[in-house]
Amino acid sequence: MKTTIQHVAKHEGQEVTIGAWLENKRSSGKIAFLQLRDGTGFMQAVVAKNSVDEEVFKLAKTLNQESSIYITGTIVEDKRSPLGFEMQVKHIDLIQEAVDYPITPKEHGTEFLMDHRHLWLRSKRQHAVMKIRSEIIQATYRFFSDHDFMKVDPPILTGASAEDTTELFHVEYFDEEAYLSQSGQLYLEAAAMALGKVFSFGPTFRAEKSKTRRHLIEFWMMEPEMAFVEHEESLQIQEEYVSFLVKSILDNCQQELQVLNRDISKLEKITAPFPKITYKEAIQLLKDKGFTDIEWGDDFGAPHETAIAENYDKPVFITNWPKDIKAFYMQPHPEEPELVLCADLIAPEGYGEIIGGSERIHDYELMKKRYEEHQLSGPAYEWYLELRKYGSVPHSGFGLGLERTVAWIAGVEHVRETIPFPRLLNRLYP
Incomplete structure (x- = not known):
């Protein structure tokens, strides 16, 4: 048998x-x-x-x-x-019969292991990480199916950017310029106006010249988009989703967590609801921790996110960011229009942001004003504006970075171990 x-x-x-x-x-x-x-x-x-x-x-x-x-x-x-x-x-x-297998039980340097990634994947540790990654993907499909979301596949080749075009990979698309997608969000908003609640799961590309342990050039995103869902309800869905992922790993990957020597007592604390602080409160918290150079309007880097996370044993939402440092499509705060209804979800233990999300602008005139402010025009963006003309509704969405989430839940220090074949600033092979 x-x-x-x-x-x-x-x-x-x-x-x-x-x-x-x-x-x-x-x-x-x-x-x-x-x-x-x-x-x-x-x-x-x-x-x-x-x-x-x-x-x-x-x-x-x-x-x-x-x-x-x-x-x-x-x-x-x-x-x-x-x-x-x-x-x-x-x-x-x-x-x-294998002869002279290059990865032996002795210690090998990271660069050697990365050069032999096609073989390194066979190790017990890498197997455990990949099993946890797979379980998170499967749990994602279960969660969104149970909550009546429909799976939608946005294009990878796009004519428009959801955020900053300077971090996009430009490609020739016959006789015009296109980009490798950094997010499927704009297309998912169109799908949500047709199908209600949708999600995608696919590769995204950022031409960001970063070498930190949290960054990859190619990574995978879970991106839900929800019609008739406002900001606070979106936050509830996010914390329920992340809690569901952690529970799925605790239920189905105990052996893999043991291989990785993961302290599961920390994961057992990850249950909704999650704490929330405003951007303003985060600035003050950082100043109190000795970050004297941080000022209103500054974005947060890895040291700032880690310092904030140290105050909590669960992921923490940072809400109500300044409009000027966030994307053009975010809905203004009803009482403080210089802020937007958005949140970054920061993982505990120094793993940084794992989710970014917001309520989207649904008013046609306001979105048109944003277009003028950001100099957005042409067919690559006109269709997105047109969504606000025909039955627009309040809607929200978010994106979860798979590799950072795997790194946090598995307790892996660097995201390069959380994807089968990582694409890094100076690595395009194997």
């Missing part, structure tokens, strides 16, 4: 065959211990000399790291194993 490591618990006492790679091995006299991986998990296989043919035991003793095999044996309980089971081996078929 053929199975996978993930499902061995269903086959206790049965003889099964698993296609696997040899992660590592050790031997002690008449017993060889093979550490296997098959993509679904990791387990130990025990080869006893007196239980197998001579050539099988010889093969077990001489197998090289990352050699591929079909291995057959009986699944037995092993309470010492993280998996809870191991295999008592009967037979091994060698598929391909």
Whole structure:
């Protein structure tokens, strides 16, 4: 019977065959211990000399790291194993013998590992991070499906920018200029006017020349957009969504969290509601913490976000930002028009902003005024203005950066480990 490591618990006492790679091995006299991986998990296989043919035991003793095999044996309980089971081996078929595998159990430098990212992904730590990433994606689909959102796919090639065109990748689109998308938001607003509540999940691109541990050139965004939803309701949806993601990881990725040595007591505190402070209060908090050079109208960098987050054991919303440092489409605060109804959600433990969101301007004349202020014109933007002419309604949306969220929940220091093949300022391969 053929199975996978993930499902061995269903086959206790049965003889099964698993296609696997040899992660590592050790031997002690008449017993060889093979550490296997098959993509679904990791387990130990025990080869006893007196239980197998001579050539099988010889093969077990001489197998090289990352050699591929079909291995057959009986699944037995092993309470010492993280998996809870191991295999008592009967037979091994060698598929391909690996020779001089470059990533050995010794320490390797980051640049070496990044140059061999296509192989580094095979390690137990990277497997755990990718499993958590996958679970967050699956949980996202469950959450939005349960809340009656429809999945919509905005274009990656666009003629318009949602924010600053200086950070866009310009491409030739036949005889005109186009950009790689930095956000699907503008198109999702159009979809929300047709379908009510929508979300997208896809790649975004920022030509930002940053080398920090929080930045990637290509990253993935979850972007919901909601008709008839105003700012405060949007904040509630955001905190429910993030709480749902964390709970999904706690429920389904305990083994991966253990591999990463993640302190789950910190994750267990992540439940809605989340604390909220205004931008004005954040400025004062930073001044009180010794950031004497921070002034009204300044944006926050990583040190500022970390200092704010230190006051909380949950993500914290920073609301009501100055209009002049936020995007043109944000709805003004009804009582303080120099502010906009928006919020950044800052993760605890120094991981920075994971969500940015706002209520969008729905009034045609106000949006037209914003167009004039920002010198937006032409067919690339006219369709977006036109949304305000035909049955416009209050609506809100937000974007969650997948890689920063994975880094925070998994407790990984750098976002380069949270995407299979990271694109960094000086790295376009592998």
